[in-house]
Amino acid sequence: MPHDHHDHDGLSPSGHPYRVDNDAPLSYWQTMEIAIRELMIEKGEITAAQVASQIDAMDARSPANGAQVVARAWTDPDFKAALLKDATKATREMGFDIGPMNLVAVENTKDVHNVIVCTLCSCYPRNLLGLPPDWYKTREYRSRTVKEPRKVLAEFGVVLPDSVTCRVHDSTADMRYIVLPARPDGTDGMSAEALAKLVTRDAMIGTGLPKSREP
């Protein structure tokens, strides 16, 4: 039985492989960030509490915010028009503190599927959705999505028919993007609150689709 073995075949007593410690040496940029942060605190420019509070504020943002925006657009045609015209203004007016972020919403229809990428770094609508998934920042996602988006989407389980145009959006400068997915069939009469539960993070990046209604 694996649980009787100790240090056998590199397995832990639980029978699983040992995980490598997450303690790599600091990179140049990590060291610089720490040095600048400590200097600014020492010089009284900012406080450690302010830094912690900004980290907490970012961690409190989540895809659930975007899901509320999408669900409202599905149920309120005036809001949907306002969102597609000026997503910055529409999300602020809905009550989200998105800071200085400029947001553009792009709509999926039966003929068009949108997908978001940032080839230069990892631009993402963090001030609405929180931090991006790790894969969003990988060189592979960033380089392949602009060249072979359909293949990348298929790997995420989204297979686009030839009749659908794929539009890739590369966030190269001051805008951040959110996909407004198409409302799933069979959801007539559902409340915005219930609809929001169908909206996944990946559906708002374009690498996924909203969930179907629970049977």
Add this chain to the structure above:
Amino acid sequence: MQVRICDLSPPGHIRTPKYLRGKTGVIERVLGRFQSPEQRAYALPAPEKQLYRVRFSMAELWGDGAEAPEDTLDAEIYEHWIEGGDHAA
């Protein structure tokens, strides 16, 4: 309106990816005026410049290697990266 992206490779922080340089697209929308991050990155004076969303066909970007020639790619391009645009820093 059809525009061609400057085929330049200046040193420093630039926001026009290499794969778009020298390519032709159409302006999808005008985003407004923003301080160019290419200057801001160095804390240099950064006058506001017009920012556009330019749409390219995959055929234009990748030629015969395009996965689906009619698919598109949109990117934000500052006016100083557009041929004939205002190139003053």
